[in-house]
Amino acid sequence: MKPRPAALRAALTTLTAAAILASVLTTGPTAATAAEVPQPQTAAAAPTTADLSGDIIAVPPTASTPSSRRSTGATTQSESTQSESAQSESAQSQSAQAASTVSVEKIYVSRAAATATTADDSSSLKLDDASIKAAVSSLHDYWWEQSSHTVDIQLAGIENDSLAQKTCDANTTLNGVSAKAFGGSFANFSWINTHRHLLVLSREACGTVAFGTLGGNGGLIFSGYGTEQSLAVPILLHEFGHNLGFQHANAGFCRSAKVFDGTDDDFSLVPANTTTSVQCPVREYGDYADIMGYSLNGARPGLSSLQRSLAGYISDVTDDSAVGTRSFTIKPLSGSASGRSLRIVDPVSKAVYYVEYRIKSGADASNAEFAGYRQNCESITGGFTLCALGSSATSGSVRILRTLPNSNDSRTYPATVVLAAGLDSKNDPTRRDTHLDKGESFTDYGSGFSLKVTSLNPSSGAVVSVRLGTAPTFSAKKPATAATTTTLKVNRATQTYGSSTRITATARVSDREGGIPNGTLTLKRGGTTVSKGAVPKNGAVAYTLPKTLAAGSYALKATYAPTSEAFAASTSSTVKVAVTKAKSTTSSSLSHTKIARSGTPQVAVAVSAPGVTAPTGTVTVSANGKVVKRYSLTSAKKGRVTLSLPKFTTAKKYAITTSFIGSTSTASSKASAGTLTVTK
Ligand SMILES: [Zn+2]
Incomplete structure (x- = not known):
């Protein structure tokens, strides 16, 4: 009633x-x-x-x-x-x-x-x-x-x-x-x-x-x-x-x-x-x-x-x-x-x-x-x-x-x-x-x-x-601590370096009845603690991987630590995620398509990758497949450099190619700069 x-x-x-x-x-x-x-x-x-x-x-x-x-x-x-x-x-x-x-x-x-x-x-x-x-x-x-x-x-x-x-x-x-x-x-x-x-x-x-x-x-x-x-x-x-x-x-x-x-x-x-x-x-x-x-x-x-x-x-x-x-x-x-x-x-x-x-x-x-x-x-x-x-x-x-x-x-x-x-x-x-x-x-x-x-x-x-009286108490059914379960879920398994589409991992802890225990919830990425704090009211903590986290594979794990003896600790299973390198694009062009043996040809190289403001890494220039120039691209260059090539001693045609070797965050790419004709 x-x-x-x-x-x-x-x-x-x-x-x-x-x-x-x-x-x-x-x-x-x-x-x-x-x-x-x-x-x-x-x-x-x-x-x-x-x-x-x-x-x-x-x-x-x-x-x-x-x-x-x-x-x-x-x-x-x-x-x-x-x-x-x-x-x-x-x-x-x-x-x-x-x-x-x-x-x-x-x-x-x-x-x-x-x-x-x-x-x-x-x-x-x-x-x-x-x-x-x-x-x-x-x-x-x-x-x-x-x-x-x-x-x-x-x-x-x-x-x-x-x-x-x-x-x-x-x-x-x-x-x-x-x-x-x-x-x-x-x-x-x-x-x-x-x-x-x-x-x-x-x-x-x-x-x-x-x-x-x-x-x-x-x-x-x-x-x-x-x-x-x-x-x-x-x-x-x-x-x-x-x-x-x-x-x-x-x-x-x-x-x-x-x-x-x-x-x-x-x-x-x-x-x-x-x-x-x-x-x-x-x-x-x-x-x-x-x-x-x-x-x-x-x-x-x-x-x-x-x-x-x-x-x-x-x-x-x-x-x-x-x-x-x-x-x-x-x-x-x-x-x-x-x-x-x-x-x-x-x-x-x-x-x-x-x-x-x-x-x-x-x-x-x-x-x-x-x-x-x-x-x-x-x-x-x-x-x-x-x-x-x-x-x-x-x-x-x-x-x-x-x-x-x-x-x-x-x-x-x-x-x-x-x-x-x-x-x-x-x-x-x-x-x-x-x-x-x-x-x-x-x-x-x-x-x-x-x-x-x-x-x-x-x-x-x-x-x-x-x-x-004060005699020892009975040894009786010993109260057990309440079991807890910690889970870890990700919204996606991979993210690309520099991309704004990122991996979010959500750790969650609860007891058997779905109740939220008191304690601390910690999230680790490999050996690094990336999140740690009191278990919130809803029992869940989310962690989003940084946009510029280096490419590679990572093991994520969540751990619950109780604050009282009423609850037992628990750890999630390990969730593996991967950060892939940003895709790069190399473009290049020659300053001259025909040059005398006494001349110094130049090639302009541009490397870009989405989400990466300034790709860094080695750039090479090859003539007929042989590397004739090696250059280390620094971030100050913002992906653009004009390289002077060594003088060619033999008058003939050269196929000039440029390569960006890549870095830990950016994938390699290459481009043809065209054909250079060297005259006497
Ligand atoms: Zn009454």
Whole structure:
């Protein structure tokens, strides 16, 4: 779907000025099948941290009470080892102390006609009572299971509301309906802390946008997707997650070919397709294996173990923070066996990580990671590529998550980040995905935590070896540098000395994906460097041979030298080119055709060659084939000279010819000057 970010955001800010951040959901394509690549839309929301701080200020005090919906999390965490992360995980700390209770979440559905006319109503939205009940039932089933039976969504009522907009505007619709629906019981944020939710489903497709309020123990949701489209329920699940206090599930890529992690300060949300200097840019929605990430048709993946732990939905989190090397078996997160998450505190840096094993079963049966989609990759500044999808549906994969620093307040859980720590079969550290396969390893920023995936078995679980402390890191799949290719092409193979039609050689370097690596591109002609400089944005450098390059054959070669270990050097094959001599023309004429033996005959010689202003070289004059005069033509003569011939002692006829022997740049040529008759 294509939300209109600016307009939507502005209106939402108005709506929620006194309370809660509303969030815009972006989704994948509307018609993706297993054979297609899901192409997520650009994230519409601005960085969450900024919006949160802006919205929190005016929250009524009653709304900031920590939620009572959180059930007991059996996460046995040691406060003393939490360090820097302790603050951002305050919600989790509370969850450990909270009582295990079932929270009943009442959902009120408004079937809203935004416009008075029915001509623009969409029949494919399916807003009959039975369809709405089925959708709410799906909402219930999903969250009941994900919350470990502590969130109980119940349908409280369905009613019809109508507005008189000229066209359906999503924000105006939600504003208008929430002011009057169900007797005004959702007006003025009266839903906060009531565990009541107003779901507004427009009869019109209404721009096919959806959004929900974040936090508040209750909330508002708008969806233009109805109940039965393939995105309808995934979107409702996601928006309801916001109402429950969940932020987006993101993906983080640390821009280094060696360290796939960063400090808290290194991570920051960065909009897609922007240049960034952030060390670990975080892509909003980038976690496809979490309902709070991108919504894709039919995909209803579970929440990550980190999200569930934050909310106290999961109690079988194993803690590890003691120095040493141990092996753990992590059970599939979508299963029921205990031991589904590993919580690691790096004893050196105190950073907190969650490790989980996801397989294609249970809620994750529809997880897009296992749907057979091709990898979905996007460029990150600096020649790096963040990929998603492509986990093995047979073996599943291991994921490492952390919270996004400074992303929560008292009414929300922190946003989550799945780390792009995995290499694919190309073994290219500049191109990574968000899961670890068997044999892959991860070492955190502080180097106090290393993990290697020993085996993956959907029945028995994932076995990981964890090293904590300062022991040597695992020898694991070594990141390779990315291969590059340098090519050299010429527009022609020969040029003639002095001619303006010249040889241009173009050197070009790229990586396997067609990306342009950083580094230096050098062009050599034989042993001479003729061009050297930083690789330009288009990866290509052109060099044109000089017009007056001496005739001969030359070997051209281009070399790429990388500036970082991320890319490998490469050299083009040698391209041979030739410079041919300029063609010369000699003309000559005698001063006399008849002369006495006492006379001194003269012959005027002119040598010319196109493109050559002053041919140089030896000129000879022959009489009946015998050289009688040899002269060295200098450039000062500009190709013209008049030569005096020696006296002839024998009276007879002589055939006088002139030759230009040529030079390194100019070919030879000759001419007849005519017949000279020598008399007594
Ligand atoms: Zn969202």
